[in-house]
Amino acid sequence: MAPPPYDVADLGLAQAGVRRVEWAERAMPALRRVHDRFAAERPLTGLRIAACMHVTAETANILRALRAGGAEIALAASNPVSTQDDTAAALVAEYGIAVFARAGMDPATYDRNLAAVLEQRPHILLDDGCDLVNLAHLDRPDLLADTIGGCEQTTTGVIRLRRMSADGALKVPMVAVNDTATKRMFDNRYGTGQSTIDGIMRATNTMLAGRTMVVAGFGYCGRGLAERARGMGARVIVTEVDPVKALDAVMQGYTVLPMDEAAPIGDILVTVTGNRDVVRAEHLASLKDGAVLANSGHFDVEIDLPALDGLAVEVRREVRPQADEYVLADGRRIVLLAEGRLVNLGAAEGHPAAVMDMSFSVQALTVAWIAEHHADLHPGVHDVPREIDTEVARLELEALGVGIDRLTVDQEDYLNSWRA
Incomplete structure (x- = not known):
């Protein structure tokens, strides 16, 4: 089968990239569970996703989960110095994902790659800093009619999205994945x-x-x-x-x-x-x-x-x-x-895979939630539903072999009654 469209440094690096991706996967048990669920349920069938993210082994694993869920994906790098060329090659050659990213690319190539993923006419945008959303609104507003929503995973990006929303410029619903408790705790603080x-x-x-x-x-x-x-x-x-x-x-x-x-x-x-x-x-x-x-x-x-x-x-x-x-x-x-x-x-490899396991599990489940509920979402910035955050924390605890208490019926009644 022919590979998807791509612009990467060297497809010959694919096997080295596969080894890197599989090594990261070992430390991402929650996302593996999401991957398996998506493969069984296929909640993203027929959806096109454009992503502007760091092209790393950890990112490769969330994209694999989304692909298992039925999505067609195009990826551009969100930072020229973070791209792992072997991971980019593996995503194209082994995992069937269109990738437009090379380590050390200049600003003109960066912009061209963002434009390339938008050419896929995406239904969902995954952004890391709001560059992709910004470009779609400023240069390709004709594409927004197809866009049902998206996710932003950085503080900087959420700030920009909220400003766009306040100015009435944001035309699609975007979910602030960055603002979940698990993301802030694991990704921002520990990662x-x-x-x-x-x-x-x-x-x-x-x-x-x-x-x-x-x-x-x-x-x-x-x-x-x-x-x-x-x-x-x-x-x-x-x-x-x-x-x-x-x-x-x-x-x-x-x-x-x-x-x-x-x-x-x-x-x-x-x-x-x-x-x-x-x-x-x-x-x-x-x-x-x-x-x-x-x-x-x-x-x-x-x-x-x-x-x-x-x-x-x-x-x-x-x-x-x-x-x-x-x-x-x-x-x-x-x-x-x-x-x-x-x-x-x-200068390093970014967050440890165990950290990104939490963030990317939240993001993957949020993408499925957008696919299911997009008709009820208005343009603007939305919070991740609390049940997704809680579910990911539960998956992570299970993977770590940690058990916690559950509320008794009497305790739930006590918390839910103002008469108690």
Whole structure:
């Protein structure tokens, strides 16, 4: 059988990709159960899905589950530095999924690949940062008549979708998969925390113990990163714009400072905010010699890269893999990791598969829910039904061999009666 449409680096890498995908699957037992359910029930038969996601082994396993459910799928990469070329090849050659992704592609190719998956005239959009949804609305609104809904799996993307909805620009129902309890707990807190440390360690081989790490942003991702950095012996400083989150950081024992005061004393600065220009020219100018800059907040706008280029008199590319050294006029050196893109995917392999097991199980079940209930959904941002979140937590506990209590009839009556 001929492969689906594709633009990947080398189909000859497919077998290496299969081994990578199957290894990840071992740590994704909940998603495996969803896969088996979909294969038996085929809830997505006849549906076309366009996805803009990180092309990794973990992503491959949710796409395999959706394919088992009957869907036809086209995938573009959501980040040029995270694409695993062997996984992309395996998805095309072994799993029958159209893939348009190459590691290290330039912005023009990125845009072309997004357009290519939209050419499949999708019924459902799976997005990671809202780029695909944004492109469909701005450049291909003619396709939206076929679109019954979609999912967004990042904080940054949900922020953009809510803004679109508030402006009356969002024309399809989108479900905020990012905002579920299991996603925030596992993916954002535990996943981002561990994988960001992993990326920094791989790129720099530095010791965290005794170093000062500045964590910009104390949402779920920032909390996870701060916890793990402190656990490895780093002195952690938090910067925030939200008084409630800043207070939370203080009460957890972290030093909280404005970035103006934190930047000059930080050995490692990591942005995890979802906003732009968090580390600006005035902060860059104050950094100590050898300071390391990294971003784990999705887009490469959190660190002001044009300002960094403007300050540097020399740029030494790849002093280590995924580490570029910028030399300032006074001789100070600043090290930028993964080109300011997601360090946990650019310099490492992203979240562990066990983390993505939860997030992707929620997303797969949500896709089936959209397929069943789309006629009742209006354009805008919707929450994942709580029963899906609960079901995924139950599947994960079963896979871990963990049992929990159940409410007795009397307990349920007590909770449901105001007269008790």
